[in-house]
Amino acid sequence: MGHGDGRGRVVSRPDADDTGTRILHVDMDAFYAAVEVLDDPTLRGLPLIIGAPDGRSVVSSASYEARRYGVRAAMPVSQALRLCPTARIVPPHFHRYQEVSRQVMAIFESFTPLVEPLSVDEAFLDVQGVRRLWGSPARIADLIRTRVLDEVGITCSVGVAATKHVAKMASTVAKPDGMLVVPAPATLDFLAPRPVRAMWGVGPKAAEALEARGIRTIRDVRESSREMLDRAVGPALSARLTQLALGEDPRAVDTERVEKSIGHEETFDQDILDRTFLRAELLRLADRVAARLRRADWETATVSIKIRFDDFRTVNRSQTLSEPTAVGQRIGEAAQGLFEQIDRRDPVRLVGVRAENLRPAGGAGLGLWDDDEDWRKVEGAVDEAVARFGSATISRARHIGRGDGRGAAQHPKAHGVN
Incomplete structure (x- = not known):
């Protein structure tokens, strides 16, 4: 490669x-x-x-x-x-x-x-x-x-x-x-010397597990027993890698592909110990995520957070919601709950909130009671105000004047496919 x-x-x-x-x-x-x-x-x-x-x-x-x-x-x-x-x-x-x-x-x-x-x-x-x-x-x-x-x-x-996997590698x-x-007849020859780390679905941990067993190239994948591959990366990934190593990839170009996730992150000017401040930041980021969901007419079924500490160690947590939502308050409360589950109390360098497992808004319908009705109205009014006057004029009261430690950098990949 x-x-x-x-x-x-x-x-x-x-x-x-x-x-x-x-x-x-x-x-x-x-x-x-x-x-x-x-x-x-x-x-x-x-x-x-x-x-x-x-x-x-x-x-x-x-x-x-x-x-x-x-x-x-x-x-x-x-x-x-x-x-x-x-x-x-x-x-x-x-x-x-x-x-x-x-x-x-x-x-x-x-x-x-x-x-x-x-x-x-x-x-x-x-x-x-x-x-x-x-x-x-x-x-x-x-x-x-x-x-x-x-x-x-x-x-x-x-x-x-001939396939998506080989085209991306090329x-x-x-x-x-x-x-x-890469003409179709030359696919196997092209793949053979490529490193396993270049294969679709092989992350750092899977690569280490494969390389520890001497499986370093795609040729090695083809020549390894299924039992060895199963032990290294599990049966599901093993089956996929075997297929890809043989040049087989049934995935078609999907014009209906949608964003897999929407998220925002914040890197602080100074490491933050104040957990009340961090909880407020998670809510602020959740509001931004929710606003993007509503603009795209999507809801999220899963909320995840990222917390990076001052030593650059990063912790990720996620939670599947009882019902999909595009309400910032609900996403924020889920994010705050996930944050409370993290035992470390070290200074925090970065926080992030991400909406995952997206689906069209309203697909699940509303129950007899809409627990989010009041928040839905509030956030709908905020959307209208932002559309008229711009986002810089609208904020939760708790965020006003809280410039300390915040705003060093917005994460660039607050986009979809990751």
């Missing part, structure tokens, strides 16, 4: 053999940093860190120039600056990233209606049905790369393959600004 900084890049020619392919995985290159350079060309060629300038936040993204020093997303900015002291820190502009993302997705949809966005900067496309209109999958991939550069001004990398190998085509 590539190294995340452009080393080990492998690309194909535009006229590469694309026999048996139909799936494209298109991924913008260092998207946040690329948009910042687009808006300020003087940043081009510089090592850039997208994040809050106080050093206490985490890196949202980094340019390839910074990545070559070892800078990575989710790394503390202070650590990133130690690795790359000459880096320029640029605060994130999330509304601008969404705006550019819409331009890019519109280009994808001009080629095929079968587009599955994964996040603001990547998507799967099924181009099987538009070959007569645009040409072969490799030709379409090349056209997309050209149009994104010409019309938006940023670069992207594209993987072309786009990673091709980064930055490249295209890699």
Whole structure:
């Protein structure tokens, strides 16, 4: 695989053999940093860190120039600056990233209606049905790369393959600004030397369990007994990895894909010990999550929280609700209850609230009694006020004047698919 900084890049020619392919995985290159350079060309060629300038936040993204020093997303900015002291820190502009993302997705949809966005900067496309209109999958991939550069001004990398799994792996190998085509007959040869960590569904713990048994590549997965794989990662993941290692991936491009979760996080200017303050922050973040749910006409069935302590250890907790909701008070109360279950009383660096297991609003209907009726009315009135006057004018009374320790950095990935 590539190294995340452009080393080990492998690309194909535009006229590469694309026999048996139909799936494209298109991924913008260092998207946040690329948009910042687009808006300020003087940043081009510089090592850039997208994040809050106080050093206490985490890196949202980094340019390839910074990545070559070892800078990575989710790394503390202070650590990133130690690795790359000459880096320029640029605060994130999330509304601008969404705006550019819409331009890019519109280009994808001009080629095929079968587009599955994964996040603001990547998507799967099924181009099987538009070959007569645009040409072969490799030709379409090349056209997309050209149009994104010409019309938006940023670069992207594209993987072309017979399945989603292989297409995504190919786009990673091709980064930055490249295209890699894996014809169906070459799928097994392409997969064989790739690390197990690059496989869909293999997280750090699963990778460690596999590598501890000498299973380091996809070829090793194919050559390992099912019993060994079961012991390493459990029967369910074992079956999936066996299938993927053989180049089999039945997943289709899903144009109805919706956000899996909606969340907000807050990194504090100073570590916080005041649990009353932290509980209030969880409620404030829950209000923001709920407002986004209502705007999207969704409800959440599961609430989760993230608490990061001053030593960077992170605790996550989640709770399934008795009924789905988009009411901030209910989400906040669940988040506060989860917080009280955490035994550690150390200073807190970051808190986050996330709505998961989303479903269309009103799908479950209302019971004989609506316990949230009063809060629903209040929050509905707040939504109307925000629409008229802007969010900066509306807040719970308990949050007014509470600027101490808050507001160092909003988490950039308060978006959906994670």
